[in-house]
Amino acid sequence: MRFFAPGAIILVLLAVLCVMPVLAQDKYLGGSPQITAYIAGTNEFSPGEDATITVVIQNSGTADVLFLNQGTLHQADIPTTAKLLTVSLTSGGAPINITTGPQALGDLASPGITSVPFTAKITTDANMGSYTLPLEVQYSYLSNSLANQPASDEVNPEYSPVNVTIPLTVRIQPVVQVTVLDAEASGLAVGTEGYVNLTLKNTGYQDGTKATVQILQHGDSAIYPTDNSVWIGDFPRNGTVTCQYKVSVSDNAQQQTYPVDVEVTYTNSDGNVVTSAIDTVGIPVAGKITFAVVSPPAEVVQGANTVITITYQNTGAITARSAEARLTTYAPLSSDDSLAYLGDIPPGGTVTARYAISADTNAATGTYPLDTEVRYRDQLDNSQVSDTFTANVTVTQKPPTSPLVQAAEIVAAIAIIAAAGYYFFVMRRKQ
Numbered sequence: 352m353r354f355f356a357p358g359a360i361i362l363v364l365l366a367v368l369c370v371m372p373v374l375a376q377d378k379y380l381g382g383s384p385q386i387t388a389y390i391a392g393t394n395e396f397s398p399g400e401d402a403t404i405t406v407v408i409q410n411s412g413t414a415d416v417l418f419l420n421q422g423t424l425h426q427a428d429i430p431t432t433a434k435l436l437t438v439s440l441t442s443g444g445a446p447i448n449i450t451t452g453p454q455a456l457g458d459l460a461s462p463g464i465t466s467v468p469f470t471a472k473i474t475t476d477a478n479m480g481s482y483t484l485p486l487e488v489q490y491s492y493l494s495n496s497l498a499n500q501p502a503s504d505e506v507n508p509e510y511s512p513v514n515v516t517i518p519l520t521v522r523i524q525p526v527v528q529v530t531v532l533d534a535e536a537s538g539l540a541v542g543t544e545g546y547v548n549l550t551l552k553n554t555g556y557q558d559g560t561k562a563t564v565q566i567l568q569h570g571d572s573a574i575y576p577t578d579n580s581v582w583i584g585d586f587p588r589n590g591t592v593t594c595q596y597k598v599s600v601s602d603n604a605q606q607q608t609y610p611v612d613v614e615v616t617y618t619n620s621d622g623n624v625v626t627s628a629i630d631t632v633g634i635p636v637a638g639k640i641t642f643a644v645v646s647p648p649a650e651v652v653q654g655a656n657t658v659i660t661i662t663y664q665n666t667g668a669i670t671a672r673s674a675e676a677r678l679t680t681y682a683p684l685s686s687d688d689s690l691a692y693l694g695d696i697p698p699g700g701t702v703t704a705r706y707a708i709s710a711d712t713n714a715a716t717g718t719y720p721l722d723t724e725v726r727y728r729d730q731l732d733n734s735q736v737s738d739t740f741t742a743n744v745t746v747t748q749k750p751p752t753s754p755l756v757q758a759a760e761i762v763a764a765i766a767i768i769a770a771a772g773y774y775f776f777v778m779r780r781k782q
Contacts, residue, residue: 382414384433384461384492388517391466397526398446398555399475399628405468406486406519408438412461431461433490434510438467440519445482446474447521459490475628479525479556486517526625527586528555529564529615531632538730540669541639542602544577545730549613549632552591559586559617559627566596567612567629573604574611574634586617597731598634606638606668640667640737642725645701648743651684654712655749661742662703663725665696671727676704678742679722683714693725710746718745 391405412431439453451469459465494511532550539545551564562583568575578597586592598611611634615627643666649659661678665671674693680686691704721744725737 382430383412383494384410384431384459384490384513385412386410386433386436386459386488386490386515386517388438388486388488388519390519390521394520395522395524396447396471396473397524397628398473398477398528399630400473402447402471402473403468404440404449404471404484404519404521405466406438406440407464407466408436408456408459408488410459410461410463429460430493433459433461433492433513436488436490438489439487440469441485441487443483443485445484445521446477446523447482447484448472448474449484453487473523475528475630476554477523479523481520481522484519484521486519488515488517489513525556526619527553527557527559527562527615527617527627529613529627529630530554531613531630532591534632534634536634536636538669539574539598539600539634540637540667540729541600541604541606543640543669543729543731543735544597544599544733547574547596547598547611547634548593549596550591550593551613551615553586553588553615555627556588557619558588559615559619560584561624562586562615562617564592564594564613564615566598567614569610569612569631572609572611573601574598574609574636575601576611586615600636604636606636608633608635610634637668640665640669640671640727640735642666642671642737642740644723644740644742646703648718648745649708650745650747651708651710652747653710653714653716653749656707656709658705658707659744660703660705661691661723662701663693663696664701665698668698669730670698671696671725672729672732674702674725674727676723676725678704678706680708681719681721683711684719684721684744684746685709685711696727708744712749714746716746716748718743 387409389407391407396402410433414429414431436456436459437453438456440449442449449469449471454467456465456467491510491512494509530552532552535548537546537548553559562585564581564583566576566579576596576598581594581596583592583594610631612629612631614629616624619625643664644661645664646660646662649661651657651659663676672695674696676691676693678686678689686706686708688707691706693702693704696702720741722739723742724739727735729735
């Protein structure tokens with residue numbers, strides 16, 4: 352039996368130790384993320400503006416590292432990495448509505464930088480000045496040092512949560528702010544054109560020069576401008592002005608209030624041409640002008656030509672100007688006089704029209720519905736026509752001829768015959 356010498360055994364053990372990997376790790380001796388934030392681009396906004404506030408998040412944390420051969424700890428889990436970073440921007444009492452919720456940004460190593468946009472709406476009544484918006488930042492980081500680990504081949508990471516608030520400053524700059532104090536519609540009804548009178552005030556903090564006031568259709572509103580711009584020149588702070596616009600109302604509109612948008616384009620104190628935030632105001636629209644026949648059915652005698660009367664009433668909410676009625680007849684009725692001038696008819700007003708109507712001799716007695724309509728002018732002198740409606744005419748039986756009337760007719764016939772005979776007799780004598 353062969354034995355190895357002790358020296359040989361020692362040499363083998365040393366060789367094994369030389370080829371074994373070192374289990375020691377990198378040891379991070381302290382450090383943590385250092386998070387800062389600022390607004391990228393402009394931080395100046397105007398009342399009523401739809402804004403995008405872009406916030407830049409930066410991590411500039413540093414850590415001391417002691418290298419003890421190649422480590423096994425993943426680089427993302429060093430103490431200066433902000434893990435599961437979440438940011439949330441709030442108004443903090445500023446006249447700004449932040450519409451974007453909390454944003455999850457993942458892990459942010461150091462050095463590292465990222466950005467996130469927040470959409471916001473500046474209130475129309477915002478006062479000029481500086482405001483602070485709180486940016487809430489949440490993350491966790493590797494808080495324990497590997498120098499305190501029980502063994503070089505064991506890793507027991509501990510993460511600490513961090514909540515920090517970073518103030519961000521925005522400024523509301525002075526602008527012209529248009530506010531509609533009063534809106535009146537004159538002669539505005541469904542399917543017509545009319546005028547809108549607006550009284551406006553500059554409630555902003557800047558004097559506008561070379562100003563023009565425009566009204567715009569609001570979305571798919573039934574009111575749309577046909578003359579939408581009025582030059583007003585200077586529009587100082589707290590100044591008021593009255594403007595008149597020509598507008599049309601859709602035929603598909605209803606009797607209700609519809610919105611229009613109002614804005615001012617002006618030159619500011621820096622000499623730049625800018626446009627104010629929009630103010631929206633409601634304009635009342637009356638229903639379409641309608642008419643009705645309020646008189647009882649007119650009567651026409653069989654085989655006779657009769658002058659009948661029909662009374663029309665304006666059942667709409669505005670005046671029908673220079674109105675003219677038309678009556679359409681059908682057999683066995685006929686008329687050579689189908690038009691009647693009515694003039695101006697105010698809301699609720701009535702006017703009586705006269706027509707000459709003939710009925711055939713063999714016309715059946717009864718009530719006949721005839722079509723009638725009214726043509727009129729709106730406030731801008733545009734021709735409008737009402738919907739067709741009904742006027743009833745009753746055909747009555749021709750009364751029987753009395754004996755006296757029959758005798759008179761016979762005597763008259765005899766007289767005519769006698770006169771004709773006498774005429775021929777005289778003429779012959781002369782020849």
